[in-house]
Amino acid sequence: MSRLLLVSNRLPVTLRRSRSGNTEIVKSSGGLVAGVAPVHQSEGGLWFGYPGEHVDKAAREVLDEARYVPVTVSASEMRGYYSGYSNSSLWPLFHYFIEHARFDRREFEAYRTVNERFADTIAERAMPGDTIWVHDYQLMLLPRLLRERLPSARIGFFLHIPFPSSEVFGLLPQREEILRGLAGADLIGVHTYDYARHLVSSFRRYLGVFGHEGTINVDGRAVEIAAHPLGISVEDVRGYAYSSAAENRVADLMRDMRGRQILLGIDRLDYTKGLPLKLEAFRTLLSDYPKWRDSIVLIQVAIPSRTNIESYRAQKAEVERLVGDINGAFGRPGRVPIHYIYRSIPSAELGALYRVADIAVVTPLRDGMNLVAKEYVAAHSDAPGVLVLSEFAGAATELGEAIRVNPHDVDGTAAALNQALEMPAAERKSRMQAMFRRVQGNDVHAWYRRYRRALDRESTTDITLPERYSPESLAEKIAPALRSAKRSLFLIDYDGTIREFVDDPAAASPTDETLSALEGLTSIKGARVVIVSGRGRELLDDWLGDTDVGLVAEHGLWFRLAPDQEWNRGGHRADQAWKTYVMSVLDEYVGRVPGSLVEEKVASLVWHYRAAADDLANWQARELANYLEEFLANEPLEVLVGAKNVEVRQHGLNKGTAYERIYQEIGPFDFEMAIGDDRTDEDLFAVVPSDTVTIHVGPEPSRAGMSLSSPEAVRIFLRSLTGLVRR
Numbered sequence: 001m002s003r004l005l006l007v008s009n010r011l012p013v014t015l016r017r018s019r020s021g022n023t024e025i026v027k028s029s030g031g032l033v034a035g036v037a038p039v040h041q042s043e044g045g046l047w048f049g050y051p052g053e054h055v056d057k058a059a060r061e062v063l064d065e066a067r068y069v070p071v072t073v074s075a076s077e078m079r080g081y082y083s084g085y086s087n088s089s090l091w092p093l094f095h096y097f098i099e100h101a102r103f104d105r106r107e108f109e110a111y112r113t114v115n116e117r118f119a120d121t122i123a124e125r126a127m128p129g130d131t132i133w134v135h136d137y138q139l140m141l142l143p144r145l146l147r148e149r150l151p152s153a154r155i156g157f158f159l160h161i162p163f164p165s166s167e168v169f170g171l172l173p174q175r176e177e178i179l180r181g182l183a184g185a186d187l188i189g190v191h192t193y194d195y196a197r198h199l200v201s202s203f204r205r206y207l208g209v210f211g212h213e214g215t216i217n218v219d220g221r222a223v224e225i226a227a228h229p230l231g232i233s234v235e236d237v238r239g240y241a242y243s244s245a246a247e248n249r250v251a252d253l254m255r256d257m258r259g260r261q262i263l264l265g266i267d268r269l270d271y272t273k274g275l276p277l278k279l280e281a282f283r284t285l286l287s288d289y290p291k292w293r294d295s296i297v298l299i300q301v302a303i304p305s306r307t308n309i310e311s312y313r314a315q316k317a318e319v320e321r322l323v324g325d326i327n328g329a330f331g332r333p334g335r336v337p338i339h340y341i342y343r344s345i346p347s348a349e350l351g352a353l354y355r356v357a358d359i360a361v362v363t364p365l366r367d368g369m370n371l372v373a374k375e376y377v378a379a380h381s382d383a384p385g386v387l388v389l390s391e392f393a394g395a396a397t398e399l400g401e402a403i404r405v406n407p408h409d410v411d412g413t414a415a416a417l418n419q420a421l422e423m424p425a426a427e428r429k430s431r432m433q434a435m436f437r438r439v440q441g442n443d444v445h446a447w448y449r450r451y452r453r454a455l456d457r458e459s460t461t462d463i464t465l466p467e468r469y470s471p472e473s474l475a476e477k478i479a480p481a482l483r484s485a486k487r488s489l490f491l492i493d494y495d496g497t498i499r500e501f502v503d504d505p506a507a508a509s510p511t512d513e514t515l516s517a518l519e520g521l522t523s524i525k526g527a528r529v530v531i532v533s534g535r536g537r538e539l540l541d542d543w544l545g546d547t548d549v550g551l552v553a554e555h556g557l558w559f560r561l562a563p564d565q566e567w568n569r570g571g572h573r574a575d576q577a578w579k580t581y582v583m584s585v586l587d588e589y590v591g592r593v594p595g596s597l598v599e600e601k602v603a604s605l606v607w608h609y610r611a612a613a614d615d616l617a618n619w620q621a622r623e624l625a626n627y628l629e630e631f632l633a634n635e636p637l638e639v640l641v642g643a644k645n646v647e648v649r650q651h652g653l654n655k656g657t658a659y660e661r662i663y664q665e666i667g668p669f670d671f672e673m674a675i676g677d678d679r680t681d682e683d684l685f686a687v688v689p690s691d692t693v694t695i696h697v698g699p700e701p702s703r704a705g706m707s708l709s710s711p712e713a714v715r716i717f718l719r720s721l722t723g724l725v726r727r
């Protein structure tokens with residue numbers, strides 16, 4: 001039976017030596033564990049990760065029992081791989097904290113070594129048919145290392161943190177190796193459409209790999225990149241928030257805080273979470289809106305994190321100084337404005353805080369998703385509460401009914417807190433319920449189901465590495481079929497296929513060799529030769545007007561299939577295939593923006609949001625348009641941003657549509673061949689009959705079945721073929 005092998009840097013438990021010398025097992029908390037643990041529970045299978053330093057026999061039994069497989073990493077490797085490259089290079093860079101990022105080659109080497117260790121440990125235990133799911137930025141080389149060891153395994157990757165814009169990612173000295181590492185996966189999942197777009201543009205910029213409807217092709221393999229926003233386990237949150245221990249805490253807190261509105265912050269103490277700016281905004285609220293001074297309190301829980309890294313220690317000192325300043329300035333005996341808690345808290349305590357908080361203040365400067373925002377909504381949905389949420393948290397794209405803030409704008413955040421405090425109960429309730437429905441609908445189980453469905457789907461791409469031939473051997477192979485054909489068709493691209501590229505495109509007139517290769521072909525009995533090019537008709541006329549070849553200009557806008565004809569215009573086709581993918585993306589936005597809908601036309605799909613709440617919908621529309629533009633960059637499609645709508649429309653013309661016209665006018669044939677070198681030729685390869693001889697020029701993956709190395713090889717091939725057939 002197929003098993004699911006989960007892989008993350010740490011296991012969800014850490015083993016430590018207690019004072020008495022025994023092994024202590026401590027459960028870890030954090031966003032990744034919250035997302036992945038329910039999957040491990042429901043799926044069976046194994047979970048690979050670092051277990052902590054102290055694994056003795058008794059501990060091994062405990063791990064076995066829980067189906068956890070320890071990956072051994074020494075303390076010094078951990079320093080280089082985890083504290084070093086993961087948390088002092090990748091983490092700051094991916095969160096746009098360039099000033100905290102350092103790049104040390106030795107730390108990267110430790111990162112690679114540990115990724116290899118993971119690969120070896122997994123390969124030892126993997127069985128045919130297993131699905132492997134790798135999590136997060138500490139293991140970005142692993143998909144490729146696994147692919148080398150287990151070529152046919154189904155491998156998924158999920159990134160829990162943001163993927164930055166390609167300019168920022170490009171600062172990473174090992175950017176190519178990291179991208180190649182990721183590309184070992186079949187599916188790369190991220191939280192938002194923005195991160196997916198950034199990832200695709202990095203692949204394009206740094207590996208020269210182009211995307212096609214959410215899929216990129218690397219070394220002949222299809223890799224899907226998709227947004228799969230992580231959800232929470234609503235039943236778990238409600239379980240601990242309504243436990244009897246939580247009930248007692250709720251009663252205590254209500255008594256202690258009586259008469260005051262409670263603002264709540266729950267954050268790991270990490271510079272990305274924006275605690276100092278949150279405290280500044282709270283200070284501004286107290287000073288600029290004095291009416292609240294006696295009636296509000298901020299409970300801020302800061303969970304200790306990565307305390308061995310200097311930037312984290314500095315952050316802690318700054319937070320403590322600010323808390324002291326603000327309490328000193330605005331407190332009075334028995335009434336301190338900020339209750340600051342620096343430790344992990346039990347889940348019942350967390351649940352009680354979510355329940356009593358009138359306002360959750362979630363204001364990270366960057367955050368992949370932020371589950372605290374969703375947990376608050378789940379725990380508080382029965383009561384009127386307000387979520388104040390940073391627009392730089394991934395969760396903001398789904399939780400449109402929150403009050404959205406830019407945390408760098410301290411005055412704006414203070415004003416948003418004031419707006420939250422003033423919000424009437426009815427409005428709080430209706431916003432909360434709308435968010436709750438979405439949090440529930442996109443919970444962790446739905447997230448896993450959707451991801452898994454995408455991972456299990458066999459890739460639909462037919463783009464692979466074509467078989468490479470020498471010109472002579474290809475001619476030998478094809479000649480017999482051509483010799484027995486009565487009517488044959490040769491569709492040949494011009495630039496980069498039968499003629500080399502030159503610096504000045506206007507100077508690429510055919511050489512004698514080009515002309516003789518083409519004229520040789522036209523002399524074969526029953527042969528029709530058509531140049532199918534993106535060039536304009538005047539140039540093609542000038543260059544090839546005196547030969548017997550037919551011409552198609554501007555990717556099928558103009559046709560002149562016989563020398564004695566006039567040029568005439570091509571028509572549109574109503575291709576529907578692209579709609580499936582675009583529709584799946586638009587449907588997602590219909591779910592996010594209540595009141596929006598999709599209109600389908602013959603050659604376009606339109607997402608309309610006229611009836612939807614303005615602020616949220618405009619925001620989503622921009623994200624959608626940016627995403628589609630990036631993902632459809634190489635398609636014969638255009639993205640139009642209209643008045644309250646985003647439309648994806650077909651250009652209607654490409655070399656594929658040109659083929660249909662050619663066949664109608666001069667077909668049928670009993671032998672067909674198509675040759676081309678670039679993306680536009682792929683549209684032709686996609687539509688020709690399956691027994692067509694398709695030839696790609698160059699080393700890249702392609703839909704074509706065979707390849708030749710260069711335009712020169714194409715000319716030699718055509719001449720040899722002509723010679724063999726006419727002999």
Ligand code: GDG
Pocket residue numbers: 029030031032034035159160161230268303343344345346347350367368369370371372375
């Ligand atoms: C990364 C990304 C992304 C925290 N402290 C305690 C505690 N927690 C639990 C919370 C929540 C989780 O930890 C924190 O999740 P976040 O999403 O807020 O943040 P990160 O740990 O930074 O996680 C993040 C996430 O991965 C998932 O993909 O959302 O953007 O940075 O579940 O409840 N739970 C208890 N006591 C604590 O003291 N019981």
